[in-house]
Amino acid sequence: MSEVKPVRVGEMLTRAGILRKLDLDEACAIAEETGQMIGKVLIMSGFITKEDLQAAVEAQALVRDGHLELELSFVALSAASRNHITLDQALDQLGWHPQLTMPSARLGSCCLLVERSVQTSSAVRWMKYVRLSIRLVVCSYLWVLSTSNYSNKRSMYKPKSAQAK
Numbered sequence: 001m002s003e004v005k006p007v008r009v010g011e012m013l014t015r016a017g018i019l020r021k022l023d024l025d026e027a028c029a030i031a032e033e034t035g036q037m038i039g040k041v042l043i044m045s046g047f048i049t050k051e052d053l054q055a056a057v058e059a060q061a062l063v064r065d066g067h068l069e070l071e072l073s074f075v076a077l078s079a080a081s082r083n084h085i086t087l088d089q090a091l092d093q094l095g096w097h098p099q100l101t102m103p104s105a106r107l108g109s110c111c112l113l114v115e116r117s118v119q120t121s122s123a124v125r126w127m128k129y130v131r132l133s134i135r136l137v138v139c140s141y142l143w144v145l146s147t148s149n150y151s152n153k154r155s156m157y158k159p160k161s162a163q164a165k
């Protein structure tokens with residue numbers, strides 16, 4: 001199997017039309033100056049939403065594991081952002097369903113495999129609860145990032161054009 005070239009979240013958001021290249025470059029400069037993660041800077045600068053970042057990270061993992069074609073990930077990310085839905089919902093609307101032939105060591109992927117292989121409805125409900133719990137942990141982590149001790153310095157995360165006003 002050929003190695004998939006890693007794709008960065010910023011590149012995915014840009015190619016999906018969610019983020020402008022100029023804004024990504026500015027956020028990269030701020031992240032480098034401050035030592036902050038690029039995703040946090042993008043959110044705090046108002047360039048993207050937490051949901052956009054979450055969808056991009058999920059898409060990145062699917063692409064990296066070989067479960068999702070890169071070009072389809074851009075279409076799904078764009079649809080998710082435009083329609084204010086999750087990546088899963090956007091992929092479902094596009095008719096994409098995960099293949100069970102490619103194993104993964106990631107917890108979310110393992111939950112998907114188990115959910116699709118379990119026949120009893122109570123087990124399926126339990127697996128959906130586990131997936132929801134994982135999403136809540138991710139969302140909580142993103143919230144903590146956005147409200148950390150750097151949040152009182154929001155002006156340094158504002159785009160340069162907004163600071164000039």
